[in-house]
Amino acid sequence: MSTYKIAVIGDKDSILGFKTIGVDTFPVTSSESALNTLKQLVSENYGVIFVTEELARNMEDVINELHRRYLPAVVLIPNSKGALGMGIQQIKDNVEKAIGADILFRKEG
Amino acid sequence: MEIRVNPTRMELNRLKKRLTMAQRGHKLLKDKRDELIRQFIILVRKNKDLREHIEKELTGAFAKFLLARAVMPAENLEEALMYPTKTVSLEISKQNIMSVYAPKFNWVEEEGGRGEGSSIYPYGFVDTSAELDISIETLSEILPQLMELAEIEKAVQLLAEEIEKTRRRVNALEYILIPKLEETIRYITMKLEESERGALTRLMKIKDVVRAKM
Numbered sequence: 001m002s003t004y005k006i007a008v009i010g011d012k013d014s015i016l017g018f019k020t021i022g023v024d025t026f027p028v029t030s031s032e033s034a035l036n037t038l039k040q041l042v043s044e045n046y047g048v049i050f051v052t053e054e055l056a057r058n059m060e061d062v063i064n065e066l067h068r069r070y071l072p073a074v075v076l077i078p079n080s081k082g083a084l085g086m087g088i089q090q091i092k093d094n095v096e097k098a099i100g101a102d103i104l105f106r107k108e109g
Numbered sequence: 110m111e112i113r114v115n116p117t118r119m120e121l122n123r124l125k126k127r128l129t130m131a132q133r134g135h136k137l138l139k140d141k142r143d144e145l146i147r148q149f150i151i152l153v154r155k156n157k158d159l160r161e162h163i164e165k166e167l168t169g170a171f172a173k174f175l176l177a178r179a180v181m182p183a184e185n186l187e188e189a190l191m192y193p194t195k196t197v198s199l200e201i202s203k204q205n206i207m208s209v210y211a212p213k214f215n216w217v218e219e220e221g222g223r224g225e226g227s228s229i230y231p232y233g234f235v236d237t238s239a240e241l242d243i244s245i246e247t248l249s250e251i252l253p254q255l256m257e258l259a260e261i262e263k264a265v266q267l268l269a270e271e272i273e274k275t276r277r278r279v280n281a282l283e284y285i286l287i288p289k290l291e292e293t294i295r296y297i298t299m300k301l302e303e304s305e306r307g308a309l310t311r312l313m314k315i316k317d318v319v320r321a322k323m
Contacts, residue, residue: 006199018248020190021245080172088160088161094153098273099272
C-alpha cells in the first residue's frame with residue numbers, strides 16, 4: 001500500500017489554516033493558475049484534493065472528469081466568503097444521474 | 110423490427126437460446142441495479158448530511174481565520190503558521206461496493222518531531238490572536254470528517270456512474286434486444302408453420318390429381 005498526500009487549492013485567506021493540520025496548501029489567485037495547479041497535483045500522488053467552490057466554478061468540466069476516476073478524490077469546500085452551494089448541487093446531480101429523479105431534496109424544493 | 114435471419118429450425122433454436130440468455134441477464138442486471146440504488150441512497154443521504162455539516166463548520170472556521178488575519182500583521186501570521194506540528198499522509202485501500210471499487214482513506218498523522226502530546230498549535234501564544242486558535246482547533250477537529258466526506262463523495266460519484274451504466278444495459282435488454290428476439294422467433298415460427306401448411310396442401314392436391322388419373 002503506497003502513501004498519498006492531501007492538498008488544498010484555494011485563495012490564501014481561506015486555506016492558510018489548513019497548513020497547520022499538515023495538509024499541503026497551494027494558494028492561487030486566478031482560476032488559470034488553479035487549473036494548472038490542479039492538473040499538476042493530479043499527476044503527482046495526491047489522493048485527496050480539496051478545492052474551494054469559488055475556484056472550482058471555472059473548471060467544472062475538469063473536476064467532473066476527475067470524478068469519474070478512481071483517484072484522486074476532488075472535494076469542494078466553501079471559502080471564507082461562504083458556501084456557493086456547488087457541493088450540494090453536485091450531490092443533487094449525482095442523485096439525478098443515478099435515479100433519474102431528485103428524491104433527496106424534493107421535500108425542500 | 111426483427112433481426113434478418115433465415116427462417117430455419119436451427120436458427121429458431123439458436124434464437125430461443127439467446128432469448129433465455131438475454132432474459133437471465135436482464136433479471137440479474139435488474140437485481141444489480143436495485144441493490145446499487147439501495148446502497149447509493151444510503152450513501153447519498155449520509156453524504157448530504159455530512160456536507161451540510163462540514164460546510165457550516167468550515168465557513169465558521171474560515172470566518173474566524175479571516176478575523177485573525179485582520180487583527181494580526183500578515184508577517185506575524187505567516188510566521189506563526191510556517192512550521193506545522195504534524196504532517197498528514199494518506200493510505201488508500203480499496204473497498205468493494207457491489208463490485209464498484211471505491212478508495213478508502215486511512216490518514217496517518219505524523220508528529221513533526223516535537224514529541225508526544227505536543228499541541229496542535231505550531232506557534233506560541235504571545236503575538237497571535239485567539240481567533241486563530243479557534244479557527245485552527247475547528248480545522249483539526251474537522252479533518253476526520255473531511256476525509257470521510259471525501260471517501261463518501263467519491264463512492265457516491267462512482268456508484269452514480271455505475272448505476273447509470275447498469276440502467277442503460279437493463280433498458281437496452283428490456284426494450285430492444287428481448288422484444289427483437291421475441292419478434293424474430295415469432296416470425297420464424299410463423300414462416301415454418303406456413304411452409305408446413307404449404308407442403309400439406311401440395312400433398313393433398315397431388316393426391317387428388319393422382320386419384321383423378323386412376
